[in-house]
Structure formats: C-alpha cells, structure tokens
Amino acid sequence: MSLQSCEAREAPKSREVFVSYRRLDDEPPPGKSKDCGFVCYLLRQLRYDLRQMGVPDAILWQDRAQIEIGDIFSESIQKALNSAELFVAVLSKNYVTSSWCQQELSTMESRIAKLDKHAGQRRIFRVDKHSVPEHQVPEALRRVQAIRFYCEDDDGVNEYYWRGKVRRTVEYEKALRDLAKAICKRLEELGIPLQPRIQLQPPLDYNIRPSNGRVVFVAKPASDMIESYWALVSELRSSGYRVTPDSDSDLGQDPRSAVVNALAEAEASIHLLGNRTGGRPDGLDIDLVPMQLAAAADEARKRASFVRMIWAPKVLPPETSTRGGIVGRDPLSIVDRFGERLPTDQIDGDTASRFNEFVFQRLGRNQSNPDPEGKTVYIRARGRNRDFGVTIAKELKRVGLLPILNPLSPATNVVLARIEQGLFSQAHHIVICWGTQSHATILTEIATVQHAWKTVRPVGGKLILLLTPPTTKSKAEVLDLEIPYVDHIVDARDNQDAASIGEKLVSTLGVTSCALT
Numbered sequence: 001m002s003l004q005s006c007e008a009r010e011a012p013k014s015r016e017v018f019v020s021y022r023r024l025d026d027e028p029p030p031g032k033s034k035d036c037g038f039v040c041y042l043l044r045q046l047r048y049d050l051r052q053m054g055v056p057d058a059i060l061w062q063d064r065a066q067i068e069i070g071d072i073f074s075e076s077i078q079k080a081l082n083s084a085e086l087f088v089a090v091l092s093k094n095y096v097t098s099s100w101c102q103q104e105l106s107t108m109e110s111r112i113a114k115l116d117k118h119a120g121q122r123r124i125f126r127v128d129k130h131s132v133p134e135h136q137v138p139e140a141l142r143r144v145q146a147i148r149f150y151c152e153d154d155d156g157v158n159e160y161y162w163r164g165k166v167r168r169t170v171e172y173e174k175a176l177r178d179l180a181k182a183i184c185k186r187l188e189e190l191g192i193p194l195q196p197r198i199q200l201q202p203p204l205d206y207n208i209r210p211s212n213g214r215v216v217f218v219a220k221p222a223s224d225m226i227e228s229y230w231a232l233v234s235e236l237r238s239s240g241y242r243v244t245p246d247s248d249s250d251l252g253q254d255p256r257s258a259v260v261n262a263l264a265e266a267e268a269s270i271h272l273l274g275n276r277t278g279g280r281p282d283g284l285d286i287d288l289v290p291m292q293l294a295a296a297a298d299e300a301r302k303r304a305s306f307v308r309m310i311w312a313p314k315v316l317p318p319e320t321s322t323r324g325g326i327v328g329r330d331p332l333s334i335v336d337r338f339g340e341r342l343p344t345d346q347i348d349g350d351t352a353s354r355f356n357e358f359v360f361q362r363l364g365r366n367q368s369n370p371d372p373e374g375k376t377v378y379i380r381a382r383g384r385n386r387d388f389g390v391t392i393a394k395e396l397k398r399v400g401l402l403p404i405l406n407p408l409s410p411a412t413n414v415v416l417a418r419i420e421q422g423l424f425s426q427a428h429h430i431v432i433c434w435g436t437q438s439h440a441t442i443l444t445e446i447a448t449v450q451h452a453w454k455t456v457r458p459v460g461g462k463l464i465l466l467l468t469p470p471t472t473k474s475k476a477e478v479l480d481l482e483i484p485y486v487d488h489i490v491d492a493r494d495n496q497d498a499a500s501i502g503e504k505l506v507s508t509l510g511v512t513s514c515a516l517t
Contacts, residue, residue, distance in 0.1 A: 029163045379403055388435065
C-alpha cells in the first residue's frame, strides 16, 4: 500500500507514515497472540479509521512488518525514513531509553529542518502510551501536541489499552479518531489527493427524539465514574437534551472558562462523585471534579432557578472502589469532602439507574406545561389489551382529544421505561387499561406509573383506571373500594362501544373543550 501524489510535473511517488516505537511496547501479554501488542493493535485500528476517512492506501511503516529476510536492518529503516512524509512517535518510558528510537527521531528532524517553514510544520505526531516525565521527553517531541492513550488522576496512570485489550473503549476510540483525523488533514494539506470521503452515518436509534431546546451541564467525571457518565449523557441526548460541555471533547487550554461558559447556558448541573477528584489539568489550582462543583455553586447563587443535582452513591461497586469490595458511604459527607454543600442541592445516593430516573423527574418538573388545555391523554394498554387501547385512542382522537398510546417495541424494560417517562412529561392525563392482569400486577403497574409521573404531573392532571373485559371479582371489588393513586375508575367491562367509552372518559376527565359528535 502507498499514499500516491500526482503533483504537477512530478511522477507519482510513495507517501509513507513512519511509525517509530520500542518493540517492548508491542510485546503481547503471556498467552496472547502477537497481534495483541499495543502498537500492532493501534496500527490495525488506525489503518481502518484512515480508510474510512478516504485514505485507503496509507502506508504505516512498521519495521517488523516491512523488513524482509536478508535486508540490512539499519539501511531499511534509513530508506523508509528518507521517503516518509510523516513520522509517528509512540512515546513511552521504554521509548526514551532507546538509542535507536532517538536516532530515528533525529533523522526525521534533520530532514524536516531542510524544508521551508510551512512545509516542515506538523510532520511529527506524538502518541503517548502512558505518562513520561517531561524532562525525559526528547526535545523534538516536547513541542508536539500529544495524543494520549491514557488518563491520569490522583490514583495514578490508567492506560486505555492494557494486557492485550481495550479497557476504556470510549476514550481509546476518541484518541484513535483524533490521531487519524490529524494525519488525514496533514496529508491533504501536503497536496496528496485522497479518494472521496466515505460519509459515515451514525447507527439509527429509534428512541432518539428531536432536540427539545434544553441544555444541561454534566460535569466531566473522574475516571472511576466514567461509565456512569457516558450512560447518563447517552440517555439525556436520546431524550432531546443538549449536554454541555461537549462530552466528546476536552475542556481545552482554559478549563475554568470553558466550565463557566457552559454553566451559563445550562438550566441545571449534574455531578457524579466517586472516590477520585479527577486530577488537575494544566492551568488549574484545584482538581477537576471539585472545580466544576464550585463553579456550579457560583452559578446557583446567581440564578435562583439553577440547581445542582449530585450523585454520591452510598455503595460503590467493587470495580469502582479503590479498596475493593462493597463500600458503604454517606452521600452528604461525600459532597462535603468535594466542596461546599448548598441548601438547594439535590443529592441522591441510590443506584445509577435510580439517579438517572431522578434526573429526568427533576428536569421534567422544570418543564413548562406542554398542554395547557388538558387535551393530551396517555393510554397505557399492555399485552392482549392493546387492541382495545387502540380502539379507545381512535375514539378520543375523533372527539378532539390528543391520545398517546404506550410504545409497542421489542426494546428492553429499561429502554421502554425511559421512553414512557418522556411521554409522561407530555401527558395531561393518564389512562391505565386493566384487562387480563392480576390484581397484584395492576396495583404494581399503577404505583410504577404514579411514581414516574408525580414530578411532572400538571395541575388538574388525572390518573384514570379503565376497567376492560374480562369481568373478574377483583375488578368488581375495586369499584366499591378506593384504590391507591387512582383519581377515577371508569367501568367498561361490559364491552360497550367505543363511542360510549369515549364519552365516559371525556366526562370523567372534565375536558369541556371537546365537542362530542
């Protein structure tokens, strides 16, 4: 493979990207194949990303792959360096102690020095496998912006790729994408024609809704809360919220200003507190997690409507805890350890899924009433009762109401619950159809719906229980007895026609603006 140039008055010539690395950094762990080394795996993934960006013929020159039997090692490398357009140094503690790697870097630097200023810019790329003390980094690489394949916080260095596998998929893929984009951009600037880019489309997600115009600040987390962070960000985006600061980018050269500006456009902030404080990025005098908490506190003092939602779980899972095992914690004490606690703070210590549910409930409570006339009715008809629910929905629509039927989807219960929670925030009334469910099941269903709806329930909103066929003793009993959370019970057990049931529902809901025909 080769990168070809068709420059005017020049014959096509090979365009290569020379990869300089220490073989110790490509050593696979015991019992793993040789392709599991850090460098081999990195280059395989990088070639793929470059192909997707329209660079199908990129040569990533790697000595182990390119030197043939009988070649003189030094001559082969010298030849490759002389023809290379770009140079990628895989920096590590092994790299800086290798005289051979130093020689490769020095040779490329000498070649670049002979070029004019513009042509010589950004020919060397730096990939940091892990943290190397600044004084040990070769002078030629200190001036190069590093693309890191590790994160560093108060508990030390965590490499994204370790013992033959990716440990931090999101961070690894972002770093890889940044490297591929930088190489691709420089090749284009050098005038090397590339094939048309393949426009990659994100996978279709039928649960993603259009933007709702609302902005939420989700604080950049420490490494021990990164998985929970991405789960929450994904749910917020899927529900139409814009998350700031951008979860796909770092905070830049001025982290504090980036955070302050992001908070100014958000209606609320969310913070995930584990054990770690997130380390201290350049330019800060305080660690990342407490800095964002403090900035959000300042924003809350400016705006009475602004609130901090904080997750300080009582129990951290074993893989998150620095001490191992299940660790019990006091959420309020955790918040105090990270910074000042405000009277308006919304602090939760439950599980991640419960906290996410709490976040959506709190955001829903801030939302203005989307249906001031009270015409939107959410109909929950599950299982065999769905056909009946469809019939009722059609009748309510005919008489002027705005029915929403619960989704019919093969998605998981968690996904369905999240979709329904979003639909609850749009409904002025909710109708639950009781068909073939047992008494215990319907009570559980009512309690679940009420719990999810209570924080977004508009003034005048009613929860209706609609009794549908078949007739059972339990249904007869609830007509004479109160049932928790239900405002009204409508009896349709005798399978009345849709028009009659619709008329009963409209009368019960008290929607006077609907003209029955």
